[in-house]
Amino acid sequence: MTDLTRLPEGLVAPLDDGGGSHLFGMRLPAVRLASTAGGEVDLSQLAGLAVLYAYPMTGRPGAPLPGGWDEIPGARGCTPQTCGFRDHFADLKALGVSHVFGISTQTTAYQREAAERLHLPFPLLSDSHGELAEMLELPTFDVDGDTLLKRLTLVARDGEIEKVFYPVFPPDRNAADVVDYLEGLARP
16 A cells, blocks of 8 residues: 655656746735635635645545656655645744645545544645636646646745745655745844
8 A cells, every 4th residue: 555644765856847936926816715624715815924835636545546646746745745734833833824725626525534634733725626726827737637736835925925935846845945944034
């Protein structure tokens, strides 16, 4: 059985295709995404410091991953990335982060299983209709007939994107990289 919490050896790092370069300075759009915490979140209304990480999809224990998943640069690692944000959640809060969200194109019902299994202290948001991806022109890829988000992380302050991590590799290091960035801002 595949261990979703660990990255296999020899994963190919994604190349920077420029898919995130246009995001710096943009405002988070007025889009309401369903939340695993219930209800919807309007990204344009997020006050304070927000960290939003986009990921392709979380796997489920015992369920097969899409064909060739480990060979798609940047695809593998959604669970380790998410666990990193879970494990660094207190650090992010201590650095002034008001909101942490994981975002994928999976349905809220699918995401809820992962949020509960991984004991996440923050909600996952569903862009299952691709509205956010379209409004921000987020980088995507297709596999097995599904359009998935490429892995990237946005840091926004009062709705304006001030930092873009793209491409993200290795994904299990992403949360620590965000903490390092925010600590750098806090230094005099």
